[in-house]
Amino acid sequence: MSSPPDPELREILARTRTIAVLGAHTDPNKPACYVPDYLHDAGYIVRAVNPVFAGRRMWDATCVGALTDLGLAPGELDLLDVFRRPEFLLGHVPEILAVKPKVVWLQLGIRHGEFARTLRDAGIVVVEDRCTLAEHRRLGLPRREA
Template structure:
């Protein structure tokens, strides 16, 4: 993505695939930070579906989301990513963000082919703090 700083300023809605209720886990405290920065968060995790995180009901699947998504922030192991590819293509987020330690070149390539940019192996909270502090 060319101008990440501008994009993060204009983005409003972040879907969180792999959202977690445990405040000690990155899949909780990274989105909690983003919520504090004013983003709307859409938590997704079939294990916690129906619970409430960050003021929103947790969806079981991406296809349940009913609003446009600027950033899809993914907290899933690299080997699980391809199973979500079709859902992500249908969702059409403006950017897919793979958290620290998560990378999958074939997955990223498949999204780029349909015009969805991907950031791999970076923490959205850390980058947000660096760019928008």
Template sequence: MNRHSNLLETPADISALLAATRRIAVLGIKPESHDDQPAHYVPAALAAAGYEIVPVPVYYRDVTVILGQPVYRRLVDVPGRIDLVDVFRLPSALPGHLDDLLAAKPRAVWLQTGIRDDAFAMTLAEAGILVVQDRCLMVEQQRRGARPAI
């Protein structure tokens, strides 16, 4: 049982989140030159499934477009509402993104497989942001056949 209702772990909670998601900002996305890495092929698969992907790479300063979409350098600079931030960063790098995430106020933050930081997740949850930890968004989307909210 969750200590906090914004920490999503159950299949039903994850299904509900995916059903309400249309626009996904990908923090730590990699460009097409790295198409064999999860930080590229996971968002590419999500785009192919119909989700709007907003690239927010950490490196690759010379790259201005990924998956046909303009790149933003900070989440807070992304115009419009972000339904979900899909995070491809090492757990040790998460605290450096906390202020940007809190300022951007996405509906949810998804920490990819292998990424877990309970204190970081609790800070987001207490700010009213839904959090999923240590799960692959592509796998969960495919498992459910989820499509973006309309």
């Protein structure tokens, strides 16, 4: 199954308020840093998830080591933005299903059929091989208001 068409992508980004970034990074030259920077500046609440940086302040919140450390009930997370190589994705399935985000968005170059099927079977929308920053700009979405 392919990623959603433009009207659905526009709706996803328009209704999203909170984004967790799996694989967030502090290096401004890495997409896992500058893409969430852009999303934060665009008005989204961005929460960093990376055990390497757990405890550091990133995008106005403390980075956590796992999705389950976000303290969100299942269904409260609007979008999970994934910056992990495909070979690591299946290892994240249990924590993703525990948090049950509305949307799991795999960044540009990231695809994994079994991972995507598993999440879709659990009722989670999956976007593969798309950059949230590029799509937000391409679709002409405005900055979110608080």
